[in-house]
Amino acid sequence: MSCSTCAHFDPRPAAVEAAFPGLSSLSSAYAAVRAADGLCSRHERYVAASSVCGMHSASTCTRQS
Amino acid sequence: MQIVEPSSPHAAQGVRPSPIGVRRAALLRNEDWLSSFLGLALILVAASVFAAGGSIKWLAVAPQKWSHASDVLQQLRLNGVRYAALFAVWALLLGAAAAALGLGAVKFWRAFAPVFLVTAAIYFLGLWDQAAHYNLEPPLVALALGLLFSNSFGVPRWLDPGLRVELYIKVGIVLLGASLPLTLLAWAGPVAILQAAIVSLITFGVIYAVATRLGLDRRLAATLGTGGAVCGVSGAIAIGGAVGAKKQDISVAISLVVVWAIVMIFVLPLAARALGLSTGVAGAWIGTSEFADAAGLAAAQTYGGYAGKVAGISGHPDAAVTAFTLMKVIGRDMWIGVWAFVLSLIAATRWERTGIESRSGAGEIWKRFPKFVVGFLLASLLVTWFASGYAYGEYKTSVLPGLVAPLQALRTWAFTFAFLSIGLTTRVRELVAVGARPFLAFTAGAAVNVLLGLFLSTRVFGAFWSGLGQ
16 A cells, blocks of 8 residues: 555645745745655655555545545 | 545545546646646737737736836826736636635735736836846846845735745746747757756765765755755755655755755856856856756846846847756756656665655656646747748747737746745745755755856857857
């Protein structure tokens, strides 16, 4: 199961811009270069949606990418 | 990306959206595609109106040179309706994009109105006949005003939806494609790619080597390296995700890029002016040495504004922005997907484990490709094809003033919205403390980048960039 279906994974642009002050000054969380990356609250890292880990926790949300 | 909360109909019924719906949602939630659609739509409308014997000149209004305040009032009296129409069109198009991004059209409009008004004031100020004497170039004024305001008084949160730097700058770049013939891109593109590749690889190598020698984590070193060598904040966030960097490390890289990029906006045009570089050479240098598109365009447009006004600076005013765009967009930005793919492979196979395993494949290259480059190239192709139906003389007397010039005016508006937004969104207090080691590593790379970029732009490819646009 990839990070994209994990409860600890948050790819929302608004959340990403809030997590990284200065991001919207010269770039954007809505940019294509970000692909489907998101914040991992379990590892405190910013990871690709296709990543996997042993601490996956199935999300109750339906995610669209 | 969108999360459908459990209370939503989709989740309640356990229904996943169809693959086509998912793809469409992804398309509309991406600033790159949206800016391409907006820019190309404007170009198509402009070309259609021109083909029918008209021009969008009336809509693409821009201030004219003035000497006294009464001249400004006169211009506003004569063209007030045109400015109102221009505001309505920008608000409609950009508001639609904001709605597609989930920012809310109404919230966007409320914030965009003051952005448009201040941009118009800055645009007028730049056309004052004493503006060059006082260094009141619109990009620098917009940036300085925004920085001053946001860092002394603070910016109310309701303005945030209207401060979309990347959306504005990408729309402007797509419109810029309309004034660059495809033949120019084919002729100058390979040189830009070669020069940018040399500088990017060496700059990345320097930052990465210094950072790891100083004991920094490899993922932080790579994030800093691509931030300095490829495409600034966008490079840092793309590589940070590809290699699975710590959140704090990405914040450090973003802070360093933002601070250095803002410094460079002011320093590079001044240094190029002191060296008496032509507009094409200065644009190439800025394209090699600035970190972010929006910051570099502010510096390049400022320098282009010196042509014909400051003694010793030769070249066409547009050559600075053209050379910058070739170097930055074609030479550097386009390759971010390749950097991400290669570094994610190295991170997964060679670097210390983090507990997260990367599964990135070659598809990463297209996923992270800055799609606004597609819009930029299509814009160039479209106008080149359209203009090919006219003789050269007719192009100069008819197509240039009737089609290309109005699109250039719209581009200047979009860029100035972006420059003002950079200043208003750069809040120094909100940037994280970076520590000495990341600062030293990034600064070493920035120094090499600037010197190597200057050497390549003036000594190795100087004749090429000087001849740009002539």
